[in-house]
Amino acid sequence: MERDKGTRAKSVLGQAAAILALAFSFTTVVVLLSGEPPWAAYRYILEGSVGSWLKVAQVLKVWVPLVLCSCGLLYTFQIGLWNIGVEGQVILGAIAATAVLRWGAHWGSPTAVLLLSLLAAVGCGGLWALAAGLLKTRGGVNEIFAGLGLNFVAVGVILWLIFGPWKRPGIASMSGTEPFARELWLPTLAGWRISPYALAAAVAVLALTWWTLKYTRVGLACRAIGRNPHASYLLGLRPDRWMLIAMMLAGGLAGLAGAYQVVAVYHRLIPAISSNYGYLSLLVVMLANYRLVWIPFIAFFFAALNVGSIQLPMMLQMDSSLAGVIQGSLVLATLVVHGWARKREQAS
Amino acid sequence: MHIQLKEIHKFYGPVHANQGINLTVDSGTIHGILGENGAGKSTLMKILSGYIQKSGGEILLDGRPVEFRNPAMASRMGIGMLYQDPLDFPPLTVLENFMLGQVHGTRLSARDWANKLKELAEHFDFHLDPEAPLAALTVGERQQLELLRLLSLGARLLILDEPTTGISPVQKEVLFQALRKLAREGRTVLMVSHKIEDVEALCNRVTILRQGRVTGEMEAPFDPETILAHMFGTPPSPPPKCAKEAGDQVLAFREVSAEGGRAGLNECTVSFQRGQVVGLAGLEGSGQGVFLRLAAGLQKPLTGTVLLDGQDMRGADHHEFKRRGVTFLPTARLEEGLIPGLSITEHFALAACRQTFLVPWLDALKVARTRVEHFKIRGTPETSVEGLSGGNQQRLLLSLIPPSPKVLLLEQPTRGLDVESAHWMWQHLLNLCDQGTTILFSPAELDEILMVADRVLVFFNGRIVLDVTAEEADPDRIGSAIAGRVSDE
Numbered sequence: 001m002e003r004d005k006g007t008r009a010k011s012v013l014g015q016a017a018a019i020l021a022l023a024f025s026f027t028t029v030v031v032l033l034s035g036e037p038p039w040a041a042y043r044y045i046l047e048g049s050v051g052s053w054l055k056v057a058q059v060l061k062v063w064v065p066l067v068l069c070s071c072g073l074l075y076t077f078q079i080g081l082w083n084i085g086v087e088g089q090v091i092l093g094a095i096a097a098t099a100v101l102r103w104g105a106h107w108g109s110p111t112a113v114l115l116l117s118l119l120a121a122v123g124c125g126g127l128w129a130l131a132a133g134l135l136k137t138r139g140g141v142n143e144i145f146a147g148l149g150l151n152f153v154a155v156g157v158i159l160w161l162i163f164g165p166w167k168r169p170g171i172a173s174m175s176g177t178e179p180f181a182r183e184l185w186l187p188t189l190a191g192w193r194i195s196p197y198a199l200a201a202a203v204a205v206l207a208l209t210w211w212t213l214k215y216t217r218v219g220l221a222c223r224a225i226g227r228n229p230h231a232s233y234l235l236g237l238r239p240d241r242w243m244l245i246a247m248m249l250a251g252g253l254a255g256l257a258g259a260y261q262v263v264a265v266y267h268r269l270i271p272a273i274s275s276n277y278g279y280l281s282l283l284v285v286m287l288a289n290y291r292l293v294w295i296p297f298i299a300f301f302f303a304a305l306n307v308g309s310i311q312l313p314m315m316l317q318m319d320s321s322l323a324g325v326i327q328g329s330l331v332l333a334t335l336v337v338h339g340w341a342r343k344r345e346q347a348s
Numbered sequence: 349m350h351i352q353l354k355e356i357h358k359f360y361g362p363v364h365a366n367q368g369i370n371l372t373v374d375s376g377t378i379h380g381i382l383g384e385n386g387a388g389k390s391t392l393m394k395i396l397s398g399y400i401q402k403s404g405g406e407i408l409l410d411g412r413p414v415e416f417r418n419p420a421m422a423s424r425m426g427i428g429m430l431y432q433d434p435l436d437f438p439p440l441t442v443l444e445n446f447m448l449g450q451v452h453g454t455r456l457s458a459r460d461w462a463n464k465l466k467e468l469a470e471h472f473d474f475h476l477d478p479e480a481p482l483a484a485l486t487v488g489e490r491q492q493l494e495l496l497r498l499l500s501l502g503a504r505l506l507i508l509d510e511p512t513t514g515i516s517p518v519q520k521e522v523l524f525q526a527l528r529k530l531a532r533e534g535r536t537v538l539m540v541s542h543k544i545e546d547v548e549a550l551c552n553r554v555t556i557l558r559q560g561r562v563t564g565e566m567e568a569p570f571d572p573e574t575i576l577a578h579m580f581g582t583p584p585s586p587p588p589k590c591a592k593e594a595g596d597q598v599l600a601f602r603e604v605s606a607e608g609g610r611a612g613l614n615e616c617t618v619s620f621q622r623g624q625v626v627g628l629a630g631l632e633g634s635g636q637g638v639f640l641r642l643a644a645g646l647q648k649p650l651t652g653t654v655l656l657d658g659q660d661m662r663g664a665d666h667h668e669f670k671r672r673g674v675t676f677l678p679t680a681r682l683e684e685g686l687i688p689g690l691s692i693t694e695h696f697a698l699a700a701c702r703q704t705f706l707v708p709w710l711d712a713l714k715v716a717r718t719r720v721e722h723f724k725i726r727g728t729p730e731t732s733v734e735g736l737s738g739g740n741q742q743r744l745l746l747s748l749i750p751p752s753p754k755v756l757l758l759e760q761p762t763r764g765l766d767v768e769s770a771h772w773m774w775q776h777l778l779n780l781c782d783q784g785t786t787i788l789f790s791p792a793e794l795d796e797i798l799m800v801a802d803r804v805l806v807f808f809n810g811r812i813v814l815d816v817t818a819e820e821a822d823p824d825r826i827g828s829a830i831a832g833r834v835s836d837e
Contacts, residue, residue, distance in 0.1 A: 217706070223694070
């Protein structure tokens with residue numbers, strides 16, 4: 001048994017090394033092709049993300065929504081659904097939060113209004129996911145297409161709101177709606193770049209997700225149905241119902257991430273409010289091999305890439321989208337290396 | 349083709365599936381490979397057909413050593429393997445399937461191929477319509493087609509893996525005639541089986557495997573007792589039949605029609621009593637599969653009603669049937685019955701524990717421990733179900749049945765099980781029926797019905813054509829009813 005563990009640890013390390021080698025050699029080639037020095041590019045990314053506490057706070061600011069979305073996606077991945085619609089669920093959450101903050105600005109205590117906006121975001125994101133789930137379970141529409149379609153609708157809705165009913169007095173622009181009053185921002189401590197409440201909430205969501213997946217019926221049902229819906233039905237589960245629940249959990253957390261973008265980052269609604277964090281979270285979860293324990297670390301790494309790559313256009317003649325190249329090639333390299341490992345396992 | 353296997357070894361990780369097997373097969377003979385599940389028969393045949401690679405040893409064909417790295421290489425050497433589940437393409441026609449994988453004659457037209465197929469089929473007295481979609485064929489017919497395809501590829505050694513599973517007695521006779529003819533023409537046939545009567549009827553010589561080693565070799569005529577002794581150590585005795593008087597009516601069908609299978613089900617009216625063991629016979633897709641699924645509430649009737657304890661079950665789903673004591677065990681264990689990737693404990697948490705928000709893991713573990721022990725499942729509560737062997741998976745399925753079920757519906761309950769496991773399973777099932785459980789099962793083999801059932805229903809083309817008690821049921825009468833001929837005696 002001990003030796004077994006040892007060899008397994010060795011093979012995991014070997015795989016990780018292979019993944020990093022593949023992804024970074026590909027990225028290096030891309031950088032070389034663009035005529036820039038790769039080491040400098042990597043150094044700027046590193047310095048720009050963890051070079052100072054200020055930068056780390058910046059990274060954590062991105063880490064929070066990635067963790068929220070990734071935790072939600074664990075439920076849908078476990079039950080065997082590809083919740084591509086997570087991006088739209090983030091947007092809907094942001095819209096719902098904005099709506100509450102706009103209409104409820106004078107309802108009373110700002111804290112209550114803030115909490116209400118978070119609740120509304122969770123509900124709206126959940127319902128948007130429920131729509132994709134119903135299309136899947138009742139309409140027989142593949143959840144990938146349902147989610148993708150609803151993403152386009154969500155983008156349409158947010159643009160319409162920003163350029164229509166919620167436009168700034170006089171002008172409508174890509175810079176979004178009128179910023180909210182200070183008291184409707186998520187409170188931070190003096191000197192903190194990131195709200196400790198948001199950090200605490202993200203950690204709490206991580207813990208809660210771990211507990212739910214391990215100890216509650218939700219986790220067991222998701223695991224069972226994702227692996228064999230037919231047998232699960234014979235053993236007494238209702239796959240359709242659980243799929244809707246998993247979708248709503250994922251949508252709710254994505255909605256919360258959307259609300260965070262509104263109340264803690266931009267303090268208004270902008271067209272790119274989701275910052276593609278929904279899609280990015282899909283990559284995070286895949287790279288984490290659908291395991292919760294890896295999610296905080298990989299989310300941090302991805303957030304660091306995102307934040308660090310902002311340096312590139314300033315220091316080198318490069319676009320910040322190199323972060324996306326690294327993230328994408330990491331995920332592809334992971335899938336390929338895991339595929340090879342599986343093949344080798346089957347062959348032996 | 350003369351085949352010689354020397355000291356063949358195969359390791360699957362820590363499992364030593366073939367432990368130095370020596371085997372010699374003369375050309376022009378039919379050679380049987382007998383053994384219970386897990387004896388290493390399939391592994392050996394897959395090595396010989398190039399599907400997997402041996403870990404050690406030597407293969408000699410006509411005296412020359414050969415190495416196969418894939419099935420195509422073996423095929424070029426004249427080795428053809430007929431798998432238990434035919435590896436063909438149901439959406440295509442018979443002719444298209446025949447033409448697939450042909451390496452020569454790319455310039456021949458479809459008509460040439462059709463003629464070739466017809467010629468070969470006539471030679472062996474097979475009746476195959478080249479234009480028919482493969483999906484409309486029975487397993488037996490698909491097997492015939494696959495046999496012809498292998499021959500047209502130039503197979504001089506034919507390996508058949510459990511060829512008589514799932515085909516009718518008539519088809520079995522046709523197949524055996526064809527194999528005898530092939531042997532007379534100088535080809536070599538290797539037949540893997542766990543059915544002694546097939547080997548007796550067909551083989552010139554038999555090799556018996558047990559736990560990865562050769563335990564015996566003998567020439568026809570065979571002594572079944574000796575064969576059994578080589579297979580199991582000691583021959584098992586058949587389980588005693590359930591001696592219960594029939595009780596109240598439990599389950600009834602009233603003019604039920606439904607779709608599914610090849611024939612669907614047509615206006616079926618029948619009822620079952622408490623404690624009965626009923627065998628549902630028939631060719632695959634004759635209606636017995638649909639019948640079981642209707643009785644389980646997994647499928648809704650088009651017309652008619654299913655009654656459980658006299659109550660109309662219209663509109664009820666499987667979970668409602670389940671609540672009222674109906675349990676269904678599907679034939680495909682890992683595909684339909686169990687959840688690969690989940691442990692034994694997790695299965696009990698789903699099936700045998702309180703459905704509270706917090707999973708009662710301690711209870712589940714306790715249940716798992718006791719049942720693993722009671723059902724002699726070779727595994728621990730933490731074992732993932734796909735790591736269990738077929739027999740142990742079946743035991744696990746049995747152990748998941750809720751206590752004292754009212755009706756038990758079993759689809760091919762002993763499929764892929766060796767005689768010993770099958771006996772053990774029936775002993776357990778018949779114990780249940782002593783306590784009043786009604787059992788309906790559709791077996792892969794007729795023998796099983798004759799062995800345990802006290803009532804037999806024969807399905808043909810979506811109808812029940814024969815409904816008799818065990819005493820009235822003789823193999824010939826049932827066999828002809830399966831083929832659609834019902835005598836009025």
